[in-house]
Amino acid sequence: MGTLSIGTAPDSWGVWYADDPRQTPWTRFLDEVVAAGYTRIELGPYGYLPTDPVRLKDELDQRGLTITAGTTFEQLHRTDGWEGTWRDVAKTAELTAAMGVKHLVVMPSMWRGDNGEIVEDRLDHEGQARHGRQVTELGRRLAEEFGLQTQYHPHADGHVDTQDTVERFLEETDGDYVNLCLDTGHISYCRGDNLELIRKYPDRIGYVHLKQVDPKVLAEVEAEGLSVDEAVRRGVMCEPPNGVPELPPVLDALAALDGDLFAIVEQDMVPCPPDVPLPVAERTLAYLRSHGGGESR
Template identity: 90%
Template sequence: MGKISIGTAPDSWGVWFADDPKQTPWTRFLDEVVAAGYTRIELGPYGYLPTDPVRLKAELDSRGLTITAGTTFEQLHRPDGWESTWRDVVKTAELTAAMGAKHLVVMPSMWRGDNGEIVEERSDHEGQTKHGRAVTELGRRLAEEFGLQTQYHPHADGHIDTQDTVERLLEETDATYVNLCLDTGHISYCGGDNLELIRKYPDRIGYLHLKQVDPKVLAEVDAEGLSVDEAVRRGVMCEPPNGVPELPPVLDALAALDHDLFAIVEQDMYPCPPDVPLPIAERTLAYLTALGGAVSS
């Protein structure tokens, strides 16, 4: 039976960008993470937390915090996407590895823009195959050069989003270098089945993002053809246990796997009032740890 270790991320404090006056300042984020009872975090967007490893390590150590992973995006479905992807990935990978973390969460670029417009065509079967080979190569280089395991994160309105695109990516990538960051909210948002993915690919579940979706808000944004960014502004990602998927059966299925996992709580909120995140973070951690089993803070 595996152990599920809970952490949180800047995303749950309304942080989407390296620098934005609407966001919680990074010092307040770190202090409130501790106040909420968490000891593990992700880096968030590169440049939000200090990028000097010595300074960042000191800030984390002074608060008893550790980094579980960095996060980044890729554009590898594009014929010319390797150079731009690697340029962005490498700086995050360097800082992630310097903090002693072992995971890099990689997300796809978007096919739909903030206003709901289609900005890129979806890949066909051949394009998905080429993309899978490129993601495997990215994972190989990250493993060999930085000692990081690539955990691929499907994303609503991204080129890997629906259940079929997730499964196709897993079929087209090498498990030695690429596994799945199972984001329970994004899978549900796109009509997927978290339990089915765990059942079909137990050895490919390498990392977790825990969130829930408000089905009423989701139905509204689907009916209006809105982007995920607008859906977030309307509160589509909601506080557990008020949405879907139901987390107890998902966590039970994950705990039954024979490997340990980091589970990072993410409740997409951008923008949000500065006093909103901390009480939610406290309640969410209390809820998750009260579930017992393999879940621990």
């Protein structure tokens, strides 16, 4: 039996960008994370938290917080995507490694834009295979140059999103360098099966994001052909236990794996009034604790 170590992330406070005046200031975010009862966080978008590792460590130490992972996007489905991807990924990886962290969560580029238009063709099997090789190479370099394990995060409206594209991605990548950040909300948003992924690929589950999807809102945005960004604005990612997947069975399945995992709560709220996140974070942590959701400290 493994251990699930619970944490939270900036986007549970409505933070999607490095700098946006509508967002919760980073000092308030850190203070409220502590007030909610968490001791672990992700870096969030590069530049939101201080990028000087000495200063960042001091701010975290003052509050008894640690970092679980950095987060970044890749463009490796494109034949010319390596240079831009490495430039963006490397700066996040450098800060992540400087904080003594072992995980980097990497997300795909989007095939659908914010207003719902199709901006890129979906990858065919040849494209998926090429993409898998490129992400494996990214994972190899991140391991060798920064000592980081790549945890790949499927993302709604991204080039790895649905159950079949996630499974194909896992078949096309090398588990020595790339594993899965299982985001329960994005998998459910794309009508996938979280428990089936855990069952079929137990050795590839390296990290977890916990969230739920409101089925009613999801049906509405599917019927209207809306983007995931618009769906989030409509509240598709809802507070547990009001959505899917049911989290207790997922928590049980994850705890049964032979290994320790970070399980990071992501509420995905944009835009977000400043007084909303803290009570939600408190209730969510209490809910997870009441259903065997691992250790928060």
